[in-house]
Amino acid sequence: MYDILGTILHIKLAYGYPDDAPNSICTVMLPHHDVSPKICQPKYIIQSDTSEYDINQIIRITVRGSTDTDYFKGFLLVAKDQNNQHITGTWSLSNSSIKTISCNGTDNTVITHFSTENKLQIAALWHAPSFISEGNIFMKATIVTSYDEIYVDCFNITLKPKQSNSLRVQSISTNIETRMITKPNTKIRWDYSDNIVTVIMTSEPVNVGEWTAIGFSLDQEMGDEYIFVCQVSSTSNVLLRRMHTKFGKRPYPLPSSVPVNISSAVYENGGVTCKFSFETNSTQADNESAPITIGENYYLISAAGNLRTEEQVAKHDFTFVSTKTYQLQNSEVIDLDESFTTTTAASQTNDIRVNITWSYAGSITTVKMMISNLKISQWLAMGLSLDESMGRDHVFICQRLNNNAILLERFINPEGRTRPALASTIVNPGGSFNISLQKFENGITYCDFTLSNFAGTQRRKRQNSFPALSQTASYQPLIAIGNLDSSNNLMQHAQNSRVSLSQTVSLNRNEIIIYDLQSVGSDSTGLMKAHGIIMVFTWIVLVSTGILVARYFKQSWPKSKICGKAVWFGIHRTIMTCVAILTLVAFILILVYKKGQWISQKNQGEFAHSIVGILVISFSIIQPFMALFRCNPDAHYRFIFNYVHATVGFSALVLSIAAIFLAMFFTQFQFQLNKEWSILVVWSCWLPIAVIIFETIEFYFRKKNSSLTGKIDVYDMNNLHANSKNKPETIQSIENPTKDRIKLLALLLHIIFAFGLALALMILIGKS
Missing domain, CATH: 2.60.40.4060 (Reeler domain)
Known part of the structure; x- marks a missing residue:
């Protein structure tokens, strides 16, 4: 600061x-x-x-x-x-x-x-x-x-x-939980005597409004253990609390009823020290984690983060997990920075700003990258591309590792989404790459390097089919940001965290590239998520229900009317009108998100989804207009409308399933395949099962009615009074209510099942 x-x-x-x-x-x-x-x-x-x-x-x-x-x-x-x-x-x-x-x-x-x-x-x-x-x-x-x-x-x-x-x-003083804290250096010491463990925990730097904690876990996962939280309030007061995570990572840690003895809690010179003790022979508390005992092998877990406005623990920014286990009866002195592996909370990418400048003198290009708010375990890359798409590009990636070190590397992006390869693995990538500065200071990440010793064009072409970096070519700058995994390996960036800048640059002239990644932050992805959620609900729940009603309920409720029309028609028309409106709304949302730009064919999955999606949208809009100009039910050529209307509707349903499957490949969502794909597979299997159920019901009652009709015909031939004219209608009226009730039950089952699948998929889209 x-x-x-x-x-x-x-x-x-x-x-x-x-x-x-x-x-x-x-x-x-x-x-x-x-x-x-x-x-x-x-x-x-x-x-x-x-x-x-x-x-x-x-x-x-x-x-x-x-x-x-x-x-x-x-x-x-x-x-x-x-x-x-x-x-x-x-x-x-x-x-x-x-x-x-x-x-x-x-x-x-x-x-x-x-x-x-x-x-x-x-x-x-x-x-x-x-x-x-x-x-x-x-x-x-x-x-x-x-x-x-x-x-x-x-x-x-x-x-x-x-x-x-x-x-x-x-709101700085009251809303600091969104601020990324500096990774504290934490040291822990404990001693054991007479069933009492005495702990001294020291962390620095720790600012006002931050907390640091340790926990003893039977595994290397957070959840279902006791933690001891040492926090510094907004008034610089220090509080030590014993909490538990019986119910996992959510809700946030809850206060424990098991006592802890606080010896001292001091905050001075930017560091906090909490000394406390607890018993190891306590009994199991209701709705809390298992007691901490001696003789058990515990992993030591530590975390740090901000306090919420009401001085409550907010989600951690850092976690530290030991690679070995400890027993509390054995005294220990542990420095977390030396002993533990480190992971970080998911980083936000919508507040990062980058300034890249370079100068050219004496055939040497000197590049300076300054990045504001690059979080631990994040990377930012500058790509030099001959077009505005990723693929066959030269990439320079500045990484802030999980130990807070800065690493600058040169990569080659071979094709599209292919994982970048180190430039050192490519023959003559173009120019010599030399690092001049890698550091993090005052919230700014610095990555400086030079490019020199460029070979001639003819030599590059003979030795390497990949387009070598050139000091004379015009490049389109690409900026991307992503996360590192726990082993500091590059993870793929989300689509909303990559942008192609409109300017063109060259390495043989002075350049300035300034970009604020807030313009491609997570807020804009809300439009894409809304598009996906609306489409999933519309085409999984509404469309399937509307088709089943039109197909299997035309003979139901013969004496009831809606606005002077048959009940099935009123329901079908209402549902399908909603489908057309919602589909159009979803289309507008994605149009705004993409700013009216068409998907590049190089993004094959997204391009295919857009083509299929356009067909689905077109069919859904055509259907109601087609219905407005249909001929009367008893018209000679009415069958043409019936077949065309049914074909277009069924085609739209099939295409919608294909469009949803294609969306599973989108990097924006980063779906876990075992969840989203299983939902779609179940849905694809359920549709024919639902049709089979309704066809079976129809076949059963059709066959039953045919048998009863035969008996009635025999009765009529022997009826001297010829008063059995209405017998078939009487039997039909007896049998139809039973069939209708069974079909309604099947329809209700379908709606519940379809809504459940759609809701699960919508939640996953919202959380992606």
């Missing part, structure tokens, strides 16, 4: 300091030129690529002359907050003619010149702080055109906080 520093604005340059402004400039307001500042004139302009700022946002600031002749030799550029005029944020460079100055112990707080050459404009990147006080930010510049021509407090712009940022600023 950046400290809010006292704001100053000054410059020392030109002839007195030919190389640059001195660091001492931070303590004075005017350059040491022994001259007074000039009266302000509209000769220079400060510009920003945005009028608003957000937490951790990277903003390009430009200082330039108002005309082509308004040069300057030196400058000082600084950002100040509105309330107390303190320096805020930090700076990074976009070209070699400028440098940063460190003020009051904070690096990169001021931008100044690097040489006395005439400058028409300069550009720098300002990094907003992680936590900002309310109010505007003022960007101010001191401009020096010559030794005696200095402009101070003449040129400035104002950046307003975004509305969402203002809300977050107001």
Whole structure:
């Protein structure tokens, strides 16, 4: 977190300091030129690529002359907050003619010149702080055109906080559970005597509003064990609590009724120490985990995270699981960083910002990657592609490992979703790759490297069919982000965490790539999930029910009407109208999500789904319009409508199943195949079973009625009074209610079964 520093604005340059402004400039307001500042004139302009700022946002600031002749030799550029005029944020460079100055112990707080050459404009990147006080930010510049021509407090712009940022600023003290904590170093010691285990747990760094905990588990999974939570409240008070996870990971750990003796709980110098003891011969508490006893082999589990607003434990950001077991009667001293394997909670990708710049000089391309908010066990990649799709691309991946180390590697992405391969495994990938910086500092991940020693085009073509990296080719930048597994292996990114930028770049010229991954964050996937949920409910529950009603209930309820029409027709029409409307709504949602763009054919699964989906949507819209223009039931050519209507409807149902199956391949959802696929397989099997059930019912009663009709005909031939004309109708009226009740029961069974499958699949889509 950046400290809010006292704001100053000054410059020392030109002839007195030919190389640059001195660091001492931070303590004075005017350059040491022994001259007074000039009266302000509209000769220079400060510009920003945005009028608003957000937490951790990277903003390009430009200082330039108002005309082509308004040069300057030196400058000082600084950002100040509105309330107390303190320096805020930090700076990074976009070209070699400028440098940063460190003020009051904070690096990169001021931008100044690097040489006395005439400058028409300069550009720098300002990094907003992680936590900002309310109010505007003022960007101010001191401009020096010559030794005696200095402009101070003449040129400035104002950046307003975004509305969402203002809300977050107001709630920083009460809503810190969403903040990713720094991985604490935890040490644990325990001793045993007379059935009592005495534990000393020390963790640092731990901030206000954070917690750290240890647990003793009979396996390496969290759940059904006792944990001891040492937490620092928003008022810096320390509390030690014994809790249990009898009911697994949800709900959050619950307070335990089993006592724990607290010896001390201290928070000082950014670290927390909790000393406590507990008995190992306690009895089983109701609805709690099994007692902790001696003689058992326990895995040691530790976790850390934020507190919720009511000082309750929120979901952990880190977990630590021992690779061996411990017995509590044996005294231990354990350093978690040295002894444990580490895993991290699922990381959010919608708040990551990346700034990539490179310069070209002497046939060497120097690339600098700066990434804000890259979480532990996450990676961010820059790909250079000859088109806007992944495949046959050069990829540079910056990884933050689960031990907080930074690793930069060069990869080749052979084809589409094929797993990237290290560039060292490819013959002559193009240029030499050399790492110059890998570090994490002040919330920023730095990955710098150089590319040099590029071979000639003809040589590359002879030795390697893969398109080698070129300093002269135009590339489309691709940005992607994903997670690392527990072994620090790359996991595939979600579709919503990859973007192709519209600009084109080349390695033989200076470039700046700035991208805020909030624009492709998880919020936008809500439209895709809504599309999937609506389609699943519509085509699994509604369509199948509407078809069964039209097929098997035309003879049911002969004396009842809905709006003057047969009951089956009223139900079928209502359901299918809803199907058309919901399908159209789902189509609009996915159209908005894709911003009107068609799926590339290189994404074969998604492209196939889109084609099948368009057919399903078209058929569902055609059906009601076709019904509006149907002829009367007794018309000579009515059978044509009947066959076409049934064929289109049945085709749409079959295609909908295919579309849902194709959606299972989408990387956006990251489905677990044993769940989603099993649901679809069961659904595909159930449909013919449901039809067989109804056909069996119809066949049984048709055969039964045929037998009864034969008996009635014999009776009629021997009926002297010829008064048996209505006998068949009488028997039909007796038998139909029984058949209708059985069919209604079968329909209800189908609806319940279909809704259950659809609900399970909709929940999985929502959680994906």
